Amino acid sequence: MAKQFSVNDILQFDQRYRATFINSLGGFKSLVLIGTINKKKQSNLAVFNSFFHLGASPPLFGFIIRPDSAERHTLDNILSVKEFTVNHVNESFYKQAHQTSARYPQDISEFDATSLTAEYKTNFAAPFVAESNIKIGARFERRVDIIENGTILIIASIISVSLPDDCILEDGYINLEKAGTITCSGLDSYHKTTRIARLSYAKPNLPLAETDEVFERADNTNNQIKQKNKEQ
Numbered sequence: 226m227a228k229q230f231s232v233n234d235i236l237q238f239d240q241r242y243r244a245t246f247i248n249s250l251g252g253f254k255s256l257v258l259i260g261t262i263n264k265k266k267q268s269n270l271a272v273f274n275s276f277f278h279l280g281a282s283p284p285l286f287g288f289i290i291r292p293d294s295a296e297r298h299t300l301d302n303i304l305s306v307k308e309f310t311v312n313h314v315n316e317s318f319y320k321q322a323h324q325t326s327a328r329y330p331q332d333i334s335e336f337d338a339t340s341l342t343a344e345y346k347t348n349f350a351a352p353f354v355a356e357s358n359i360k361i362g363a364r365f366e367r368r369v370d371i372i373e374n375g376t377i378l379i380i381a382s383i384i385s386v387s388l389p390d391d392c393i394l395e396d397g398y399i400n401l402e403k404a405g406t407i408t409c410s411g412l413d414s415y416h417k418t419t420r421i422a423r424l425s426y427a428k429p430n431l432p433l434a435e436t437d438e439v440f441e442r443a444d445n446t447n448n449q450i451k452q453k454n455k456e457q
Contacts, residue, residue: 248274249411253418256409258322259288260310260343260352261302263331268343268352269298270335272322274409276311284383285366286311292375298331303379307365308350312357315405319415349385358404360387398423 235243255276261269279285290300303309314322321339329338336343342355346362353360362385369378392404401418408416425434 245411249414253408253410253416256314256319256322256407256415257288258312258314258325258341258354258357259299260312260336260354261299262306262351263298263302264305267332268334268336269302269331270325270339270341270343270352270354271299272314272325274412279380285380286363286383287378287380290377290379292377300377300379302351303365304368306350309363309365309381310349310351310353311361311363312354313359313401313404313406315356315358316407316417317405318356319407323413323415346385353387358389358392359399359401359406361385 235246238246254274257273257276259271259273261271263269273288275289277287279287290297299309318341321341324339325335327338329335334343335341336352343352344355344360345352349362351362353362361383363381364384365379366382367380369380371378388399389404392400394400402420406418408418410416423436425436427433
């Protein structure tokens, strides 16, 4: 039998219970590590589950930072340096990713505290996570203060992407399972994913078709051709 909760019921929950309940309610979320650096060259790494797509032309995304009631090193660094990185989390280091949520002082880098590797690339200030398979270089565009609950929306543009070549299908689709990307629910539950299917573009009065096999066959053929060319 289903339970029903009104907003008044929810507001009566214990604070931590309510936070866990509401955070779980949204379902599975993108799980990323955001790497930043300040002008003193002190690096910072923090896990976020609020990364979301905003548009492809130009390529934009957003993420949410909680109310600015305590030191927010990620926010301060982004506003100061304007560049930061977004790194997918793999199963091999999800516990280290979770540990970055601890409140370390500014002079302690989460890279050092969790034994993750800071990777610096030419002409880009902020550190990437070397262990990550999908890495995004980002530029700060705009801060939006959300008055309803004091959270902060950061809007950013994508300026570089790094990922394994064999994870990109012919039509541009990124195979996240092949890249090892995991997801999360709530504040502390981590999950591997299994894709059910990719479906064709929806149009009125046309049946849907599963597109997985078509693109994967084409991608496998292209990879075989590339391998033969290398061998020659």
